[in-house]
Amino acid sequence: xxxxxxxxxxxxxxxxxxxTVAVEGETIGEILGRLTTRHPAVKxxxxxxxxxxxRFLNVYVNDDDVRYLGGLEAPVxxxxxxxxxxxxxxxxx
Amino acid sequence: MTRYAxxxxxxxxxxxxDVSALSPKPNVTILAKLEGRNPAxxxxxxxxxxxxxxxxxxxxLIVGKPDQVLIEPSSGNTGIALAxxxxxxxxxxKVVLPSNVSPERRQLLLAWGAEIIDSPGTQGSNGAVRLxxxxxxxxxxxxxxxxxxxxANPMVHYTTTGPEILADVPEITHFVAGLGTSGTLMGxxxxxxxxxxxxxxxAIEPPSGEMVDGLRSLDDGFIPPIFTDNHGAQLLDRxxxxxxxxxxxxxxxxxxxxxxxxxxxxxxxxxxxxCANTIGDDDEATIVTIVCDDGWKYLSTGAWSDDIDDVIExxxxxxxx
Numbered sequence: 001x002x003x004x005x006x007x008x009x010x011x012x013x014x015x016x017x018x019x020t021v022a023v024e025g026e027t028i029g030e031i032l033g034r035l036t037t038r039h040p041a042v043k044x045x046x047x048x049x050x051x052x053x054x055r056f057l058n059v060y061v062n063d064d065d066v067r068y069l070g071g072l073e074a075p076v077x078x079x080x081x082x083x084x085x086x087x088x089x090x091x092x093x
Numbered sequence: 094m095t096r097y098a099x100x101x102x103x104x105x106x107x108x109x110x111d112v113s114a115l116s117p118k119p120n121v122t123i124l125a126k127l128e129g130r131n132p133a134x135x136x137x138x139x140x141x142x143x144x145x146x147x148x149x150x151x152x153x154l155i156v157g158k159p160d161q162v163l164i165e166p167s168s169g170n171t172g173i174a175l176a177x178x179x180x181x182x183x184x185x186x187k188v189v190l191p192s193n194v195s196p197e198r199r200q201l202l203l204a205w206g207a208e209i210i211d212s213p214g215t216q217g218s219n220g221a222v223r224l225x226x227x228x229x230x231x232x233x234x235x236x237x238x239x240x241x242x243x244x245a246n247p248m249v250h251y252t253t254t255g256p257e258i259l260a261d262v263p264e265i266t267h268f269v270a271g272l273g274t275s276g277t278l279m280g281x282x283x284x285x286x287x288x289x290x291x292x293x294x295x296a297i298e299p300p301s302g303e304m305v306d307g308l309r310s311l312d313d314g315f316i317p318p319i320f321t322d323n324h325g326a327q328l329l330d331r332x333x334x335x336x337x338x339x340x341x342x343x344x345x346x347x348x349x350x351x352x353x354x355x356x357x358x359x360x361x362x363x364x365x366x367x368c369a370n371t372i373g374d375d376d377e378a379t380i381v382t383i384v385c386d387d388g389w390k391y392l393s394t395g396a397w398s399d400d401i402d403d404v405i406e407x408x409x410x411x412x413x414x
Contacts, residue, residue, distance in 0.1 A: 009308075010308040010309070010310065010311060010313075011311070045310060045311045054311055055314070055316065056311045056312065056313075056314025056315070056316070057311055057314075058298075058334075060333075060334050063333050063334050063335070063336075063367075064331065064332075064333050065298075065331070065332035065333065065334070067326060067332070068329060068330065068331050068332055083334065085334065086308055086311050086313075086314045087314040087315060087316050088217060088218070088219045088308070088314060088315050089166075089217065089218035089219045089221075089222050089241070089273075089315045089317070
């Protein structure tokens with residue numbers, strides 16, 4: 001399965017500068033694993049030491065937050081769009 | 094017509110209107126609770142009054158005592174609502190505001206007599222929160238109600254918004270609301286889940302993470318303490334992010350049912366439609382969603398009149414959501 005991963009501005013310098021990269025994997029865990037293998041410097045920004053998702057990283061499969069779809073086990077289908085976004089304070093509050 | 098002693102008595106008890114004409118499925122009813130009907134114009138009127146009243150009960154604020162100063166980070170509605178409440182109570186409010194909010198918000202704050210402290214626009218609401226925290230630490234004599242962490246925020250939704258929804262819509266199956274401080278979702282969500290455990294809670298996240306360029310690293314991220322304190326990750330059933338284009342498209346579509354609403358409400362309606370699309374053709378569902386505020390504060394965005402690509406481009410520079 002090949003998914004398209006959108007990289008947020010804050011992570012681009014450590015990930016080659018591209019806004020979007022193609023990554024293969026059956027689950028979100030596999031996708032993030034491949035990304036950190038390609039860009040070891042970014043590993044601490046994506047995953048905690050125990051391998052769980054960084055608390056300030058939100059990962060979406062086709063706009064759905066994976067924390068509510070099984071977390072790192074959430075399945076990925078061919079052509080899915082995965083978005084990485086930092087957790088920040090919202091807008092018009 | 095009922096007669097009220099104070100404009101503060103007009104807060105809450107907002108109407109709910111059927112907007113199912115926009116539902117993608119005939120078996121899914123969508124109802125919108127119109128929080129723009131609150132006197133200062135948004136759902137945040139409930140929160141502002143609740144924060145101030147809790148502080149007064151605790152003796153942190155004293156009605157009639159001169160020279161009491163409050164500080165609060167806000168990119169819009171909470172600041173405006175607090176400014177109105179403070180004006181009536183005689184407190185001086187300093188609002189820490191990202192420099193790139195729409196001009197209407199700035200003018201409304203000034204209209205209510207608030208003082209504005211600018212925070213860097215590139216850091217969005219995150220920057221406003223951090224600056225307010227720093228200034229509050231430097232000025233312990235200022236009262237910092239901190240909407241992101243104050244239990245009086247979700248509590249007012251638990252005691253008012255939630256009961257209003259269940260009383261008006263006992264057949265509710267889904268509640269869809271925006272995730273800002275998380276106060277609405279935590280308060281209404283907990284109230285509903287305690288009484289209707291099968292009700293599904295959907296959080297709609299505006300695309301703030303895409304817009305904020307001022308982060309140095311992910312460690313600058315932010316999760317509202319209210320969300321953590323109320324075990325938000327366990328309470329919610331789904332969380333979806335909505336893009337600027339969808340938000341603006343649905344803000345426009347809501348005019349088809351006579352609703353002129355703010356852009357966050359367009360985002361939430363887009364989420365309600367996504368929710369409706371997950372319902373099977375043989376199932377009945379009733380989705381309740383929140384219209385946070387009306388469209389007046391967003392006219393300068395051109396959201397209803399300009400080319401949508403131009404509006405999206407502009408939304409990267411000015412905080413609309």
